[in-house]
Amino acid sequence: MSSSLKDPVQPPPHEPPRGLNGRRAQAARNDHSILAAARTVFLQSPQAPVAAVAKEAGVGISALYRRYPGKEQLLQKLCADGLRTFISIAEQYSDGQPDPFTALKDFVRGIVDADVHALTVKLAGTFTPTPELGELSVRADLLMKSIFQRAFDGGMLRADADANDVPMIFEQLTAIRLLDEARTVALRHRYLDLIMDGMRSNPTFGTLSAPAPSGMELGERWAVPQSA
Template identity: 50%
Template sequence: MSGRKAQAARNDELILQAARAVFTADPGAPIAAVAEKAGVGISALYRRYPSKEALLQKLCGDGLRLYIEVTERALADDGDPWEAFAGYMRGIVDADTNSLTIKLAGTFQPTEELYGDAARSAVVATEVHRRAVAAGVLRPDVTVADIALLFEQLASIKLGGEERTTQLRHRYLALMMDALRAPTAHRELPGPPPGDAELSARWSPSA
């Protein structure tokens, strides 16, 4: 890239990172808050995204494509069926695309492209689920919708910093996986449980 194009690409990445942080914290935040967090001028932001709606569409489109990428990677895994399914679950939790679903659903008008990506994500998620049930490693009474809501429950966990949040999400994912597996298995839970101080800190006005 030329110097100007490279700078534009860096600004775009800063804008998208800032937008994700701002809008998952407060979907009603103004677009100026994104520019401020990204450290770019509001005019630079508007040159790339003419409206808040366009920025939200971009965020959710990127999230859908990441979800599809992780899911297709699981479908390409022809090894142990349970490990392929578990890898899918871990990959989606790490991608954290469900934080966007929780916060942004219903806040903007989806485009036809977003509808198409959403349909594709449903197809690949259904195939991952079908294969796991057919292989006898996933409880047959668990549906694709069940799994989607489990992802949202895990995405709602936010405690401490980013590292602590990731640690706790994988702790509770491990609990969920033991409940999902057919037959049920037991495993050591990763990471220590949350402490009283961590939980009570959320009630502090400065938290």
């Protein structure tokens, strides 16, 4: 991370609040356990039942349902938390410091290290987005594109690079997932270096063989399949 950050990355939204006692403290611990378990379970299989989440969390199914009426609400919560983390990280690089290219690279690294994009992509099309999620998504997209555009306008990126390449870079990097967490991080950073070097402006680069994905292509995965 760059030393130019205005504020440190906020704690993960699944961190239980401190200073609570009694039932409220237990409820907060249960909620933390449920969300952490849901992330683990749904990364492996978005189609998994909520019973698998309760088992992973070590709580009764009734405790889960007291907090989340159904799987739909649980998925919506996970996605909203992921978008808020994305926005928190993006806001730290929105002024383009220390230079636009480094800001873009550090932003991408921050999102990959937070590992929020992998889950949101897994969940795409498995639940109905809420208006709140729509607003968070728009905010996240605007921040991402502004960080990209500063680097592009500064002549630091190849002419055929596109802001819509960035979400696909997130997908490629977060697909790297080994049993060794430290090695996973190291390999993600290795390929981040390779990919970002390929994004740099270089007069010897040829033209890319295909255009960047369109906004419609990126968004079509969020359409919930209609029952026949």
